[in-house]
Amino acid sequence: MELFVQLLANTLQIGAVYVLFALGLTLIFGVMKIVNFAHGAFFTAAALIVTSMVPFATVELGVPLWAGYLLAAFAAIAVVLSIGALVYSIGFQHVLKDLNGSFILSIGLLLILNGAYLAIYGGAPRSVPQVLPGTVNVFGATLTAQRLALVIVAAVVTGGLYLLIERTRLGLALRAVAMDQEAAMLQGIPYRRVALYGFLIGAALAACAGVLMAPINAVTPVSGDEFLIKAFIIIIIGGLGSVTGAITGGLFIAMVESVGGYFFDPSTATLAMFILVIGFLLVRPQGILGNVE
Amino acid sequence: MWNKSFGVWVCVALAISSVLFALLATNGYYASLLVWILTNAVLASALRFVLQIGELNIATAAFFGIGAYTTATTAVLLGWPFWLTLLLAPLMAAVLSALFGWVTLRTKGPYFLLVSFAVTEVIRLIYTQTNVIGGNSGLVGMFPPMAIDAYYPALAIALLAATLFALYGFERSDLGRLFKAIENNDAIPRSVGLNVVFLKVLCVVIASAAVGLAGGIHAYANTVIAPSDFAYFVAVLALAYVKIGGEGHPFGPILGAAVLTLVGQWVAGISAWENIFYGAVIVMTLRVFPGGLVGLAERARGLVTRSAR
Amino acid sequence: MNAATSTPAGGDVILRAEHLERRFGGLTAVSDFTFELRQGEILGLIGPNGAGKSTTFNLISGFLRPSGGRLFLKGRDVTGASTKTISRLGLVRTFQHHSLLSEMSVVDNILIGTFHQRLAHEKRMEKVREVASMTGLADHLQIIAGNLPHGLQRMLSIAIALAAEPQILCLDEPLTGLQGAEVGAALELFEKLRTTHGLTILLVEHNVRAVMRACDRVIVLNYGRLLAEGSPEAVSRDEAVIEAYLGRGR
Amino acid sequence: AQETLKLGISAPMSGSAATWGLGMEWAAEQAVEHVNEDGGVTVDGKTYNFEVVTYDNKYSATEGARNAQTMLNRDGVKFIAGSIGTAPVRAMQALTERNGVILFNTAWGKSVKGPQFPYTFTQMNTPFEILEPFYSFIKEQHPDLETAVLVSPNDATGQELEPVAVETWKSLGVEMLASDWYERGTTEFQPIATKIASLDPGLVDFSAAPPTDVGSILKELDVLGWEGVKVMTAGTSVEALMAVAGDAAEGAYLGASADFSSDSATEVQKKLNAGAREALGEPLNGITISSYDAILALRAAMQEADSVDPEKIKDVLPSVRFDSSYGPSGFGGADVYDYPQQMLIPVIVTQVVDGKAVELTRSNPAELEALSND
């Protein structure tokens, strides 16, 4: 029983970051049909900025750790939004709906950004002190307070995004633009602006994940890339462009990892994950919640 | 029409002079550079070949690997004759890709992209966990027979060029038309009694056989193979060749492969800036000439016919 | 009600559907639908929007599997058969939407129709020219199909089907978007196909006047079920049909 | 007249292992500067200066082979002063051996060594040098140790190391409860940590896992309350480990680390270490410093052979004496590999104490002792 709870807790912890990361990706994919390989670079940028801002704020400005962290979080999100706006306007804006073109463009951007991070930060892993030290015991499962906070924030952000997409006018416009830009314009939806918002929200979600992850894992210039592959698997399983799908998919993959890693080993769990995905897509090619075209 | 056959003759001439160059070159580097370029060109052309039916086949990387591993295993572990090991590479790739296509081609678009990606990773993980074929260390020591050794680059170039011509031939035939029709609206070919699934599988099989052969050639050219050489990123690079060269024309991927391979060689050695430079080349090319280099050439000749809608 | 069913070409039954049914989740689009198509006739299939006409086309051409019922084509049981089997038995259909290869030239569009046969390229081109001149596309062979005016697009989708040399031609709203004179020309083509090429035609169309003029017999579908069947005149006077479909005129 | 000899380096310069490549390149440049300031190498009346050319092998065999082809054929490199990664090294070796090019490397696999590869030399300690003294020392410190779990990355190095590690622990009377694999690039380690914690072994050996991964697992283990002996055979960088694990890394034993700023380091090492901190933002470690040593060995061999012909140099290298950054050194290892290709440097066992690597013991290989006693 205790084991079961611990595995469940593991699933939630791992899943929380996956979900946040995948949501941004699925949004960008859903709205602009961009397979954004550079999404991980947004995540990395945010995490790197946190690792350099926190020491700066606590040492140079002398503010307490939590304040330094919050400051760093704002800075990180702001920087990522600017990077996002920049790459959108010089690049993605021109390859919307071109799956292969945007795919390659994002690879080019990824190479540039990763090269830049490596040049600026070097390859060594960096870290920030835990903002919320200590561990918590929930129904017999142990987890750090920091991770618990991550799960909670992730849940709140996810819920907010769900409401935004399903219940608001902007959400309706985003979905409409995702399906047919010309038709969206004919309904009075300023499509370029909406697409930019979609892209920026996606980037902000990645930044959010990066900010939350920084105090937990080591940050390297390639941290984000490692989440990327899984995030793609998640959004395909969940159905492209679907918010609920990204949530279900993220938790599903986290569960495969956590249960498979426990009963076998992580390497086998990785293999199992890929095989499950293949099997899954053969049975339901459109993902859990996707519609058939 | 004159233009078309003229272009083909230019390519034939290019191919023959490459082979001659490889035979006469005193510095092995340039001959092997040509082999890399053509290997990449086959990868890119095969990727574009499947793009005809509208699918982005990441498993191109996997079948490249299957060709290479087939040749390497039969040559190193079983000691089979050179020509047989080379012949088995495309055969094996064709057979396995038929199976792969038959199972996976029910999915489309991004879903197919991901299934093919997952298959590529699964195959790679299987190599890493199989000790007989060297696990993660891979296989070493594929050398062509002594009698051929000195001519191997020339032979490789000839075979790869022939593969490229074969792919071009398929594209120009009625089969190419059918592939385009499937891409455009597969209900139409279905409605007139064509077996669309079979045709799609055929398309993947042809492309996979081509990369399978390239894989076999690569095994001998490189003398070493390891699982990480056949990760999905191989297909991503191939797509970059296609995009940079221009996907609207069969010559595009070849040009793209040549340019990016040379750029890659040229920048090798500038460490962290290598990635930035490589990335910048990709981004700039995409932004400045959206139709790729071939598109640029056509625009320059005022031949561009933009499709409506 | 089903008065004069004697048709000018009341040949053998070539297609027969028995108790055909198709469900989509909770919705039954076609249910207990039995009808037959006779050699050499032009049969009209009409009914309100969403009655199940296109679904019926998908079922008889193999694009959808029936949830129930049986289908016989030329005496063979083809229930659940593939599109390939059915079209090689001679039944070819067109589509209500997306009915052509919009990014390919008109020639290539028609060529696709000839590919189920093994033929020399010259023979194929001959076929293409023949079909193109029949459908009025002879002057537009090199144009990208998506750029054709709407009316010619409709003709092109018929041309693709004709290139496949069908015996039964199922047309899903072939006259939409055509103007008066163009409708007349299309109807003449149908008549010619029937008389000189011996084709059997199943026609779905909302242009009631055209249906009345072209068809030997008409069946009416409503909510997936057979509502009426008979000669055009009889059907157009049928109270139920007027109520459900035609409406009280303007 | 002065001529320039190009020394090639093939190492990952991008991706997650880039830190090794960057460090190695930097250390090599320092060695070259040192040699050139000393007036270069004078052989047979000619003076040569060194120059470093670095190639990114992306940790892959294909790129390794390409590096080798480019170096050999385009740039005319005859000496490779450092290469990382078992897979790319094997790929390069096929060419360097055929073409008679000296290949220094850090590969941990046994498969790259032996009499059939006379041009290949290893410039740092590998499991066959480290494991025996390292594990024995740990067992001495914890005599009641009975059970262990081994966690290895599923890559070439991990695969070559795992059987040796299992064997060595067994010979010390420690039972292996599980030997698990994970893929490079894994980001989440709670599952494996949960598994380890529930097996509750006396010791966890992280074999060839890089410090960041180890740090993540240690942190999770700490949360789950596991307390036992932590062993990192390939532990190179304490900074990286600490950056991730923090207090959870306390007490871990490292097999390939060295604190080059501590008292036991040589003056040369202290200077290099400080310089690296300045230039790269991180200190040197056992891997990165090794290209410095390789270049010094090369210089000594050239002078000894009085030639820059690789064929002559490969013949003198096994018996050459030179000043490595650790002090006087030479080559050995004929007992293990049937050919003396292994650079002889001390095995240093360090432990994390208060977040710093503290040297516990240092043992010179018997051969090195013999050399210095000559």
Added chain:
Amino acid sequence: MLSVDGLCVSYHGVPALLDVSLEIERGAITTIVGSNGAGKTTLMKAIAGLLVPDRGSVHLFGQDVGGRTPAEMVQAGVTLVPEGRRLFGQMSVRDNLMTGAYSRDDRSAIPADFETVLGHFPALRDRLNAPASDLSGGQQQMLAVGRALMASPRLVLLDEPTIGLAPAVVNTICDIIETISRNGVEVLLVEQNAHIALELATRAYVIENGRIVLSGSGKELKHNDQVREAYLGL
């Protein structure tokens, strides 16, 4: 309220509209009749801002609206029901209707309009949660018209609104056109079924090969021999 002056549009150099001028008056139902490929759709798209004219101008309430994006035209009250419907296939019928109301300011009036539309097309009410792509051809056409009505436009451009509709529903469309016209909405109608179009229209234009060749009131043109032969045959 809307006037088109000397409009010229071409596709990659091939002209599709040549010097087209027309007027849409307050409270009028204006129709354009023409054979296939005459340029009707092109004209509609140019007015809606989807195509950029080579020459000529479009004035709305006396203001030059050339160069406005389609979205801005919608905000100015001009809504197009496009040829080919352009629905949001994977979105539910309900959401499709709601996108129509995207740029409205009077949000409180939306629920009432929603009910009105469903009243016109009861077939849609049964399928409110189905994705639009699952609808039958005619149901999709109803949805396209309904979506445009949700925008509560000042001027509605209908490009073949009755395509694929059953006769009874065609009647409904005619009723709708008359109703909204009575409520002060201007209608520009392109219709394959010239009978209907000329019946409804207060003013009609005949377009051939990209040029306006005839114009007059609906009744006049209905009795014009040329028109009868070409467009009213069947």
